[in-house]
Amino acid sequence: MSLSTETLLDPWPAPRAVTPVDVTVALPGSKSLTNRALLLAAIADGPSTVRRALRSRDTLLMARALTALGCEVDTSGADWRVTPGLDAAGPAERSIDCGLAGTVMRFVPPVAALAAGSTAFDGDAHMRNRPVGAMLEGLRALGVTVEDDGRGALPFTVCGDGTVQGGHVVIDASASSQFVSALLLAGARYENGVDVEHRGAPVPSLPHIEMTVEMLREHGVVVDDSVKDRWTVSPGTVKAMDHEVEPDLSNAAPFLALAAVSGGRVVVEGWPQRTTQAGDVLREVLTAMGCTARFVEAGLEVTGPADGQRLQGVELDLHDHGELAPAIAALCALAETPSRLTGIAHIRGHETDRLAALATELNALGSDVDELEDGLVIRPATLHGGVFHTYADHRMAHAAVIIGAAVDGVEVENVNTTSKTFPDFAPFWSGLLVEARR
Known part of the structure; x- marks a missing residue:
């Protein structure tokens, strides 16, 4: 797998926005949309093209995983061509590297069950701590053999025989909406379709399930989501279709934050008027x-607070x-009044425990942050420079560069972790600030 990321200092000095920025940015495509489109294309009734596919570590891992299962995924251009072909009599054993991609670890096993032979899944060391057990138990309830030595985590093996019975299954998806998706x-593609019922605390990140349902319907799949916490997919053909991938709106966060912290203006090109992206x-x-x-x-324009005013x-x-x-x-750490962010206990199970990591790193730079069971309380404080650790988490790197845009002397440890969803993020970010000074 090759991604064009230049060698950077580590820790990397985050550039300051010394004047109000005024820039227009074209962002790479959405990881969530790209990986869903690739997977649906792999089980469709003919070839499909994913246009403006995001080229990042997570999406290339998805392409490699589907290739391992017998599909053809041509990633040579900006538009990726997918030819379905799950192994009906493939190798007795194959392996899939999940890296740090939750979508690969969780989305691919239910498809691997449709291919003959055993498929071993593993990934980066931290991925062995990310939750996946509820989804694996769901697969077992649908008639799939999964071997994980009782861990409910990576590494595990899915043993497929080319068909899955499917039917009704009850899972607890309170740790991740990806279990449902x-x-x-x-x-x-299961003989009896699938009827997924969630029982437990509220499912987080529901917009991602809505994205899944909408994309399934675009492929001609019948989905009933009329009952709260229950989703029924009827058995049938997944029609081949081409997708145009929207810009990644979550990856837009640091760029729009530049306008907020500098009192400037940022336009993100191609922001959709209607979208399922969170x-x-x-x-x-x-x-x-x-x-x-x-x-x-051109898209969405964000302008920072007016002259003399600060973020609230x-x-x-x-x-x-x-x-x-x-x-x-x-952004809250740079505001002049307190903030309280709640409802996010589930992000403790993301690439790192994001609540603990944010409290630790923001406080290390002089912030006043208390960690809650399900969130953070952030009070106004005077921040200073220092090393901001990312814990191999691209979203932590986003937080770091936002602080660095407003505070002198911030250095970002392992800024290249952003290649997960945005290759060459650091030079792109620096280039914007250079452009803004001209």
């Missing part, structure tokens, strides 16, 4: 903090938008 994405809530969050957000011809703190339940918590927490 994983079963729904493959469900149309990142769309940034328009509301930034407005509540004192910015102005509006659609313009917010009280937010981010249960459905947890992936934005690191960037929002960084």
Whole structure:
């Protein structure tokens, strides 16, 4: 796998926004949309093209995983061509590297069950701590043999025989919405479809399940989501279709934050008027903090607080938008009034325990942060420079560069972890600030 990331200092000096920025940015495509589109194309009834596919570590891992299962995925251009072909009589054993990609670890096993032979899954060391047990138990209840020595975590092996019975299954998806999406994405190819019922604390990040349901329907799959916490996918054909991938709105967070912290203006090109991406809530969050957000011809324009004004703190339940918590927490640390972010206990199980990591790193730079069971309380404080550790988590790197744009002397440890969803993020970020000074 090759990604074009230049060698950077580590820790990397985050550039300051010394003047109000005024820039327009074109962002890479959405990881969430790209990986769902790739997987659905792999089980469709003919070839499909994923246009403007995100080229990042997570999406290349997905392409390699589907290739291992017998599909053809041509990633040579900007538009990726997928030819389905799950192994009906493939190798007795194959292996899939999940890296740090939750979508690969969770979305691919239900598809691997449709291929003959055993598929071993493993990934980076930290991935062995990320939750996946509820989804594996769901697969077992649907008739799939899964070997994990009782760990409920990586590494595990899915033993497929080319068919899955499917049917009704009850799972606890309170740790991740991806448990539900994983079963729904493959469900149309199961003999009896799939009827997924959630029992437990509220499912986090519901917009991601809505994204899954909408994409399934675009492929001609019948999905009934009329009952709360229950999703039924009818068995049938997954029709081949081409997808145009939207810009990644969650990856837009640090760029829009540049306008907020510098009192400047940032336009993100191609921001959709309607979308299932959770990142769309940034328009509301930034407005509540004192910015102005509006659609313009090119996309979405965000302007920072007016002359002499500072960012305002917010009280937010981010249960459905947890992936934005690191960037929002960084903005809150720069606000002149307190903030309270709640509903995000589930992000303790993301690439790192993001609540503990944010409290530790923000406090190390002089912030005043208390860690709650399900969130953070952030009070105004004078921040200073220092090393901001990322814990191999791209969202933590986003928080770091936001602080660095407003505070002298911030250094980001392992900024290249951003290659997970945005290759060459650091030089792109620096280039914007250079452009803004011209």
